[in-house]
Amino acid sequence: MQAQRKSSRNLSLNQAMEDTCELDLVYVTERIIAVNFASLSEEQTFCSNLKEVAQMLKSKHGDSYLLLNLSERRHDISKLHSKVLDFGWPDLHTPALEKICSICKAMDTWLNADPHNVVVLHNKGNRGRTGVVIAAYMHYSNISASADQALDRFAMKRFYEDKVIPAGQPSQKRYVHYFSGLLSGTIKMNNKPLFLHHVIMHGIPNFESKGGCRPFLKIYQAMQPVYTSGIYNVQGDSQTSICITIEPGLLLKGDILLKCYHKEFHSPTRDVIFRVQFHTCAIHDLAIVFNKEDLDDAFKDERFPEYGKVEFVFSYGPEKIQGMEHLENGPSVSVDYNTSDPLIRRDSYENFNIHREDSMDGRRSVSSQLHKVTPIYILFNHLYLIQESCFLWIIQKNCSKT
Numbered sequence: 001m002q003a004q005r006k007s008s009r010n011l012s013l014n015q016a017m018e019d020t021c022e023l024d025l026v027y028v029t030e031r032i033i034a035v036n037f038a039s040l041s042e043e044q045t046f047c048s049n050l051k052e053v054a055q056m057l058k059s060k061h062g063d064s065y066l067l068l069n070l071s072e073r074r075h076d077i078s079k080l081h082s083k084v085l086d087f088g089w090p091d092l093h094t095p096a097l098e099k100i101c102s103i104c105k106a107m108d109t110w111l112n113a114d115p116h117n118v119v120v121l122h123n124k125g126n127r128g129r130t131g132v133v134i135a136a137y138m139h140y141s142n143i144s145a146s147a148d149q150a151l152d153r154f155a156m157k158r159f160y161e162d163k164v165i166p167a168g169q170p171s172q173k174r175y176v177h178y179f180s181g182l183l184s185g186t187i188k189m190n191n192k193p194l195f196l197h198h199v200i201m202h203g204i205p206n207f208e209s210k211g212g213c214r215p216f217l218k219i220y221q222a223m224q225p226v227y228t229s230g231i232y233n234v235q236g237d238s239q240t241s242i243c244i245t246i247e248p249g250l251l252l253k254g255d256i257l258l259k260c261y262h263k264e265f266h267s268p269t270r271d272v273i274f275r276v277q278f279h280t281c282a283i284h285d286l287a288i289v290f291n292k293e294d295l296d297d298a299f300k301d302e303r304f305p306e307y308g309k310v311e312f313v314f315s316y317g318p319e320k321i322q323g324m325e326h327l328e329n330g331p332s333v334s335v336d337y338n339t340s341d342p343l344i345r346r347d348s349y350e351n352f353n354i355h356r357e358d359s360m361d362g363r364r365s366v367s368s369q370l371h372k373v374t375p376i377y378i379l380f381n382h383l384y385l386i387q388e389s390c391f392l393w394i395i396q397k398n399c400s401k402t
Contacts, residue, residue, distance in 0.1 A: 023049045024127075025056075028134060028159045029152040031111055031118045033057075033065075039091060039125040046124070047076060054080040057120060064117050066110045068103060070133065071124040073353045090352055091125035092296065094132060094175040094277050096222065096255045097182075103133055104140040128172045131164025139180040169296040171277035178282045189281045194314040195249030197321050199258070203308030204240045205273055205298075207262040211235060214265070215273055216344060217244055220257040223349050226250065230337040231263050231344070232329075243327040248318035253280050260310075263343070270343055274298035274310065286314045 022045060024036040035053055037046055057065055058081075066083045071091070078084045087103050089095040095103075107119050123130045138156040141149065165173075181187030199217060207213035212235035219227040227250050234242050260273040275296035278288075291309045298304040315321050338344075 023053070025053060026159065026163070029155045032107075032134070032137075032152075032156070033118060033120045034127075034130045034134070034159070035120060035122050036127055036130060037122075037124040041124070050076065051080065057081075061116075061118050064114065065120050066106070066117065067120045067122055068106065068133070069122045070129040071122065077122065088353065089129070090349060092128060092169055093257070093275075094169070094172045095129075097175065097178060097279050097281070098255075100132065100136045100175065100179050104137050107133075107137055108140065126167055127164050128168040131160050131168050132172050132176060134164070135160045135176040136179045139176070139183055143183055169275075170294045170299055171275065171296050174278065174294070178279055181282070187282050188284070190284050191281070192316055193251055193253040194280050194283060194286075195316065195318050196246055196252055196312060196314055197249045198246070198311075198313035198324065198327055199244045200241055200311040200313070200327065201244075201260070201308070202241045202311065203305035204234055204242065205262070205301075205304045205308065207271060207273065207303055208265070213273065214263045215242070215244075215260050216263060218259045218261070218348075219250065219252075220259070220349070221252060222255055223257065225347050226252075228344060230335040233334045233336070234329075235332065242333060243329055245327070247320055249315055249320075251318065252314075255279050259348070268343055272297050274304065276310065283314070286316075288312050288314075 022038050022041055024034075026034045026036075028034050037049065041049070063083070065081075066085065067077065067081055069077055069084060069086050069088055071088050073086050073088060085106055087095070087099060087106075089099065110117050110119055121130050121133055134156050138153055138160070142153060178187060182189065196219075201215065204211075205213050212233075214231050214233050216231045217227070217229040218225060227246065229244050229246075232242060232244065234240070255277070256279070257275065257277045259275045261270040262273050263270050276290050276294070277296070289309050289311045292304055292306060293299050295304070295310060298308070313321065313324070313327075
């Protein structure tokens with residue numbers, strides 16, 4: 001237990017360093033540069049540092065660098081450099097598998113176009129976003145890499161292990177595993193849609209002063225909300241379970257995010273108990289279990305039981321699964337189905353790309369500015385067309401290896 005507390009403190013320290021380190025610029029390889037800005041940077045400091053970085057990159061690499069923005073869309077980035085591609089997703093989350101494909105293809109296309117070209121990965125916030133991209137590209141480039149690229153792959157691996165894993169989230173590591181497995185063929189693709197019937201929390205977190213919690217679920221598909229549960233009132237300990245049943249089953253396909261909140265009594269606030277992201281193409285069992293170390297946020301939260309876990313029960317149809325009566329909650333569990341509460345219905349992601357700069361009159365989107373830069377637009381126009389065929393590309397890539 002003492003070792004677990006020490007690990008939790010180390011994770012908190014790493015996060016604190018992530019939040020306060022104003023700027024970190026690292027040459028991961030000679031041609032891949034990671035630029036990370038602190039999530040808590042003041043706007044004036046961030047803009048000043050951004051200009052300094054742009055001047056340094058311009059003096060060293062001229063116009064031969066492509067900037068991939070992994071954070072929220074910002075117009076000032078494209079004003080400092082014309083070759084910008086926006087691939088942002090929320091901090092501490094993992095991107096869609098299709099987006100990982102697109103990023104890897106963008107990097108590979110640019111780096112192979114000219115030996116002097118370099119890629120700059122821009123991120124404001126936790127390094128986990130940069131880590132997902134570095135690790136994914138390491139696996140991608142390994143498919144068709146030559147022997148002289150071995151040092152680059154080693155450098156990417158070292159960067160990921162030293163700088164990213166301590167700060168990353170379990171779902172980010174899970175998606176890197178998905179991507180690697182799909183490329184190598186060790187993960188076979190499941191094309192069947194799944195229907196979610198039960199979410200079982202084994203072990204009750206202590207979010208109330210007297211123990212227990214008031215959990216409710218929000219489920220997102222492709223970052224769009226598709227389900228909100230009622231609020232469950234439950235007391236218990238690490239041996240207690242609670243089952244949230246969805247009938248008829250909820251159809252899920254693709255990138256899924258399940259977020260479990262605690263709704264405080266007599267307070268207009270909610271706390272995240274855990275998050276978990278997965279892709280149905282990698283799910284082959286109709287019952288899957290995520291232990292504490294597999295759950296975002298919860299993996300470092302002492303309020304979540306050390307042996308706690310979350311179980312998902314699926315089927316291939318919406319009909320009620322027979323023989324699941326043992327999952328029913330006891331009389332000590334009550335449910336409030338008043339999901340009209342604005343706090344319950346609020347979507348965490350609807351304003352992700354609405355930056356204060358975006359609301360100013362006369363501003364144009366990064367994409368529209370990109371379209372005016374003819375060479376870069378032509379080079380990457382096809383990237384916006386590969387989203388739906390990304391898994392086909394993975395299969396072709398894997399077949400070419402064999």
